[in-house]
Amino acid sequence: MFSNYVSVALRNLVKDKLYSFINIAGLAIGLAACVLIALFVRDELSYDQFWSNADRIYRLNTTFNTPGREPMVTVMAQGPTKDALKAYFPEEIEAVTRFNSMEVVMNKDGSVFSEILMWTDPETADIFDLEVVAGDLRQTLQDNASLAVNESFARKHFGEGNPLGKTVTINLMDIERDYRIGAVYKDLPHNSVLNFQGLAKIDENDFTKQNWEFSQWYSVNNYVYFTLKPGASIRTIEDRLDDFVDAYIEPPAAIGNAKSSTYVQYSLQPLTDIQLNQAGARDMEMKPTGDMGTVMAFAAIAALILMIACINFTNLATAKSTQRAREVAIRKVLGANRRQLVIQFLGESTVIAFIGLMFGLVLVEVALPFFSEFVGKDLVFDYFDGGTIGVLAGLMVVVGVLGGLYPALVLSGYRPARVLKANKSAESSGSARLRSALVVMQFAISITLIVSTGTVYGQKLYATRLDPGFNKENLLVVRNTSNSGAVSKRDAFKEQVLRIPGVVDAAFSSDAPASGNESNISVRVADDDGERTVLIGVHRVDYEFFETYEIPFLAGRAYNRQNALDVTPNGFAAEPGDLLQGNIIVNEGALGRFGFGTPKEAIGRVVKASVGNDVQAQFTIIGVIPDIKFQSLKEVMRPEVYMLASFGFSNLNVRYIGDPRPVVAEIEKSWKSMISTVPFAYDYVDEVMAQEFEAVESQSMLLGVFSGLAIVIACLGLYGLAAFTAARRTKEIGIRKVMGATVTDIVRLLIWQFSKPVLIANLVAWPVAVWGMLSWLENFPYRMEAWMLAPLCLIAGLIALGIAWATVGGNAAQVARANPIKALRYE
C-alpha cells in the first residue's frame, strides 16, 4: 500500500515537471528562509542562558525623572549602589558587582596603544562563572595591580607564550602603574550581553579626583549586577526600591521639596532579559543588543514566506485535482474509503515537503555564512543538536499538512459515479474561489513586505540626509585630547593643526556628534515666584566651535577672545558664596524652558548656575542658536546650553577642504611628534552619524531580501496557476478564436483574470502596511513624512502587478497563439 502511494506520488512528480518544480522550489526557498530566521531567533533567545546563576542575576537600571523632560532611562547605576544594596537588602542579595568601561593607554615594551578595559569588583568572579584557563581570577580581582584578560587579548599582545606574570604599564586619569597579568579566561560567547576583553579591580582610591566614577550619587557610570540569594524573592526588593532611594539619595534642588524617589527610580532587569528588552533605554549596553520587536518581525516574516509557499502547494494541487479525479474515482470504486485517500494525499504533500526541505537545507548551507555575517552573528547549523531534526521533521509535517489538507479533502470527496460517467470533472466553484482568495493573500503579503522595505529604507535615507543644523561634511574629530598625556599639549597641538594646509578651522569640545554622552546642569531662572530650577543639557565648547561647525546664530554673537566675561568663571578660584559673572550661549529649545520668548528677546536675559566649589555664577545670554541635532538623531531634541569652558575637551573638531587624506596624515604627524604617550585616533563626523543607522540599514536590506523571496515564490505559484488555467481553458479559447477573437483579446482576457486578485491584494495590503509602518516610524524622533507612504504603496502595487503580468503574459500569449482547431478536435 505504502509503496503504491510513494510510486504514484513520485511518478506524478516526474510527469508534471512544472508543477513539481514550482512546489519544490517554493517550499525549498520558504523552508530555507524559515530555518535561517529560526537560527537567528534561537540565537537571540539564548543570550546569557549559559551562566550557572543565570536565573538569579539581575541588573539595576536607573531612571531620572527630570521635571519637564522625558524620563531618562539608563541601563547603569551609581557607584555607591554596590555597598548600599548589600547593606539595605542583606537577606535577599548575595553579591553585587560593578562594571565600568574605560579606555586606557597601555605601554608594553616601549610600544604605546589604547585598549578598552573593564573596571570591576572582586564579586564578578562569584556572580559570573567565567571559564578561567590560566591563573587565579579571584586573586587577580583582589589586587589593584593585576589584570585578568581574555584569550584573544592575551594572544594579541603576548603571542602564544604564557602571559601570566607579564606586565603592562597602564595610564588612566591619575593611574600610572604596572599591571601584572594574573588570569586568562575564555572569550565570552557571542550570545552574552557582557563584553570585556580585560578586567581590572576597582580601587576607589585610584579615582579620588574622578569621584563621579564610583562615589557620587548623581553620576551614573556603572553596570551594577547582583545575585539573588537562593529562595529569595525579587519582588521583596522591587517593593522596597523607592524606600532605598529615599534612604540614600539627597533630593536635588530641581525637584523642590519632593522625595528623591520621585526623581530617581530604580528597576531590576533579569540578566537573561537584557538582550531583547531595551527597557526603554537608549543603547548604552556593552555591545549592541537586539530587540524583541525585530525578533518577532522576523519570525512573522518567516511564517509568512512559508505560508506563501504552502499556498502555492494548495493552489496548484486543487487546480490540478481535476487531473487526478479519475484516480480517486477508481480507487474508490475499488474500495478505498475517504480516510485512506486523505492519508494518501497528505502523504504525498509531505513527500513533496520533504524534497523541498532537502533542497532547502542545501540553500541554508549555502546562505548561512552570508546570513551570519549580515546579522553579525556566528550562527551554526548543527543537525545533531538537540531537537534540530525533530524541529525539521515537524516543520515538514506542518507544511505537508497545511499545504495538502484542503486538496486532500477536495480530492477524496469526489463522487466516483459522477467523475467516471461524465468522464470529466467539474471543479467546484468553492475551490476556485478559495484559490483566488489565497492568491490575493499571497500578493497582499508580498505588497506589504515591499511597502515595509521601502519605508525602512526611506527612513534610513531621510535620517542620514537630515540637515542636523550644522555642516557635517568635511569635518573630522581628533579624539583623546583630554587624556592625561595630551591635556597640557593640546593648545599647542591645535595651533599646529591650524597651520596645516587644507585645515580651515579647529575647535575643542566636550562632546562630538552622536557620542551619546549625556551631561546636564541645574540652571536657576528668575520668575514671578522668585526662582525656579531647570535641568538642562550642557556642552562645553571652544571659541571657534560655532564657526567650525558652521552653526548659524538666530540672535546675538559667538564667543570671542576680546570679551573676558565669555569664559565660564571658575568657582575654585573664588570664595564659596561669591556670585560671579559670565556669558552663555543657548539653543532655541532652552528659551522655551526658560520662558524667554523669541531669540532676540532672550539676548541679555540672565540665568544662574553653580560653577563648582559652592560658587554661583550669573550668566547673561549673548547668543541663541537653532536646535542643532548634535546628540543623536535617535533622540528627541533637548534644550541645551553651550559653555565656554575647557573642562573635558576630549575632541578637537577640524574643518578641512579638499582631500582629507593628506590633512589626516599631517595631523597624525603633528600628534605623534607632540603627544607620544597617547594613541592617535580620529573619525569623520558624517561617517559617525551614518553609523547610528547601520542597524536600520541592515534591517532594510534583510527585509528587501525576504520580500524579494516572498514575491518570487508567489510568482512561481501564479505562473503555475496561469499555466493550468490556460490548459483548462483551451477549448473556450479555441471557440473564442473561431468566433473571431484576436491573440490580443485572448491575452487581455487571461491577464485580466490574474490582475484582479493582485488589485484586490493591494486594497488589503495598503491599510495593513500603512498602519504597521506608521507605528514603526513612531520609534524615531525624526521621521520621514507620513504621506510618503502613499506613493510607496502605489509603487509596490505597480511592482506586484508588473511582476504578475510578466509572469502570466508569456504563457497567455503562447496559449492564445495556438491553433484553435487543435484544441477543439482534441476535446
Added chain:
Amino acid sequence: MLKMHNLSKIYRTDEVETIALNNVNIEINSGEFVAIMGPSGCGKSTLLNIIGMLDNPSEGDYLFFDENVARYSEAKLANIRKRHIGFIFQSFNLIDELTVAENIELALLYHDIAASERRDRVAAVMDKVGIAHRAKHMPSQLSGGQQQRVAVARAVVGNQSMILADEPTGNLDSAHGQEVMEMLQGLNEEGTTIVMVTHSPAHADYARRTINLFDGQVVTENLRAA
C-alpha cells in the same frame, strides 16, 4: 443475489428535476449474465451505478444478498463493494501513473492481503487474461484491447462475485470487442455474475437475459434460450 423494489433515482438541481429511474423492479440471481440496453439517457448508467453502490437510490429498496443497502452510508457501501463487485468501464479507467501489474494490484490494496499473496494473484490473473508479458508497461503503451483486458483482470482479481461492465466494448474495434466479450463469457461460465450495459445487440446476445430501459423504466425483459 440482488433485488430492486420500486426503485427511483431523481436528480435535482435548483430549477430542474430529472427522473433518471422510475419505479424500477429488477431481480438478478447469482451466476446470471444480464445485459441492460436502451437509448442514450434512458438511465442505464444510473442503474448500473446504483447496482454497483456508487450511488444511492432516491426512493425504493435495494436488497443485496437480502441486505437492504438503499440507505447505507458511503463508507458502508465501499466496504460491501470492495468484497463483491468488480467494475469495467468503456474508457478503461486505468491509472496512468501505475504499471499494468500495479493497476491490477490496486484492487487488492484496499483488502487485507499480504504482499506475497497479492503478487501471486496478480500474476495468475494476468496469465488468465493474457497480458503477463506487459506487466511492467504503462497503460499508455498498450492498445485499447489490452487496456480493457487489464481492466477485466483488475475487476476479477479480488474474486468478486459480480462484475458490472459499462459499455466495455464501446471504445474497441470489433475484433478486440469480441475478445473482451468472450473473456466475460468465460468468467460467467466459471460462476461470476455479470451485468453489462451495452449499445451493441450483438454483444447483448452473449447475455442470457436483456433488460430494456426507456425513460427510466423497464419496458421489456427478454430471456435468450439457452
